[in-house]
Amino acid sequence: MTTKSAIVQTKFFTFDELVLENGEKIGPVTLAYETYGQLDTKKANAILVLHALSGDAHAAGYHEGEKDPGWWDSMIGPAKAFDTDKYFVICSNVLGGCKGSTGPSSIDPKSGKPYALDFPLITINDMVNCQKRLIDHLGIEQLLTVVGGSMGGMQVLSWLVNYPKSIRSAIPIATTARHSPQQIAFNEAGRLAIMADPHWNSGRYYDGKPPAKGLSVARMIGHITYMSDISMTEKFGRQKKWSSDEREKFTADFEVEGYLRYRGDTFVKRFDANTYLYITKAIDHFDGFAGKSVQDAFQHVNAKVMVIAFKSDWLYPAYQSQEIVKACKIAGLETSYCEVDSTYGHDAFLLEVEEESHLIRHFLKKVFNDHKETNGPTK
Amino acid sequence: MAQQNDDIRPDHRIILEWVAKNSSVLDLGCGGGDLLYLLIKEKKARGHGIEIDDKEIYKCVAKGLNILHGDIENGLADYKDQSFDYVILNQSMQQILHVDKVLQDALRVGKKVIVGFPNFVYYRSRLEILFKGKTPVNASLPYQWYETPNLHFLSILDFIEYCRKKNISIERRAFLGGAQRVYLFPNVFAQSGIFLISAGSSSPP
Secondary structure (H helix, E strand, C coil): CCCCCCECCCEEEEECCEECCCCCEECCEEEEEEEECCCCCCCCCEEEEECCCCCCCCCCCECCCCCCCCCCCCCEECCCCEECCCCEEEEECCCCCCCCCCCCCCEECCCCEECHHHCCCCCHHHHHHHHHHHHHHCCCCCECEEEEECHHHHHHHHHHHHCHHHECEEEEECCCCECCHHHHHHHHHHHHHHHHCHHHHHHCCCCCCCCHHHHHHHHHHHHHHHCCHHHHHHHHCCCECCCHHHCCCCCCCEHHHHHHHHHHHHHHHHCCHHHHHHHHHHHHHCECCCCCCCCCCCCCCCCEEEEEEECCCCCCCHHHHHHHHHHHHHCCCCEEEEEECCCCHHHHHHHCHHHHHHHHHHHHHHHHHHHHHHHCCCC | CHHHHCCCCHHHHHHHHHCCCCCEEEEECCCCCHHHHHHHHHHCCEEEEEECCHHHHHHHHHCCCEEEECCHHHHCCCCCCCCEEEEEEECCHHHCCCHHHHHHHHHHHEEEEEEEEECCCCHHHHHHHHHHCCCCCECCECCCCCCCCCCCCCCHHHHHHHHHHCCEEEEEEEEEECCEECCCCHHHHCCEEEEEEEECCCCCC
16 A cells, blocks of 8 residues: 555645734635655654745645656655655645645635735745644644745744744755845846736736746746856757757747746746745745844744755855854854755755755754654654 | 773874863864764763865764854854853864964854864974975875965974963863873974963963
């Protein structure tokens, strides 16, 4: 029965109402989530995985009939970094998302139509508040760790600051406590591309054509920032798609152009443009130090932290991870930091599996065993 | 127990002896974390290492150590005064560009500082210079001139003089020739020196 048990199903958890950070109320709220592995009897082995901008609850395993596994399948599974023979792994789609959780494409109970721009502005903290409800619902008092890259890393920081007692450790990867103007600028270019698409129609496109061109351009911009000069050169070079006689004036001549168009086109089939707008806004406004100085940011935190950055990541450069490390140092937290040597750019957090696995596997083992020593063995 | 300790590097054994139980420790340039691991295991120490080499970082993580990837030069600024009982610079001090600044910062961040370094004027080195006319290469200075990570070449006397000048108290000292302790004329016969120092009283000498 357990052979190839990699087939997984998305589950749903709905609660009545959420009071947002800005005071507005929204409800009911549904979170799509998946779990892998078994929760132990003391509920001490639970790990919450937090996804990035375009991710979803499907982090590992396969959905029935699908060819591709979840987005972090290389890290989650039996004998992998997040060893599901040992740990219970949870991943949920964020509030504002479009993959099963309540977001702008969900039905607004007031109007019976999709929220569109009636959906309130949400924050990273709002996403995390929803996740806390889910964790409570699953009966888990304290998570072994919270982990995520990019926007997932922001949620990790939010957990650290807002629910320090609910986590024993935290692993923010390729992330920042605050977006720089450069990061905001890239997001704004993406948002404007969506809003410039006539099909966007002020967000009311759900009964017609979606703003596919705009969302596709936004995704292209994103993809450029996720790669590096070296990784693009290695992947595409100046390879041409066509021979010169079949060339039209402004087709995608180079491999890299074709690739970006392809990535843009496939993205629009699986992602909602309004979600892109809401989530990128949440990312831009995020302040992981909760408006405090680096000095005061983590004063009440007691978790063990492992911060991971990647050398060629110019979207979330290492200095931003070092700011997080600095806050941990000042707070006297047990902290590890590694800047992994990689040429993949920001995408490295999804691709540098070997190094990341080594760091995370040992870190988790230490946190898990330290807890066992102080609290007795778990079954 | 005694048998186990035979595997311990002689300089590590001395540092292990000096560090009090349940102390907090910051090991600057901790390499693969052998010393830090030993201090945690034997002395119930809590602490961090700082190391620049990725390969060593992975070793430290595998040992379950808290390790920060970075260079020593900028590693101390973020810590509050007296954050650690001990700051350790074992065989890493001579590789730091701004030694004086780092040492002063180490004395601020740590209640005590442990420093270990190769003695450049060990008698064999002196002979090599005198008779071969070449930069010494031996057990404690194992590198050729074109590949050495060492930036500073100092003697035990140099360090003692430095401490006097800077009003740094030397609380303990130990000298090693190979695996043996050296007691007589360490500036001549010791390959390396290890010092336990602390910030001296505020009045200048």
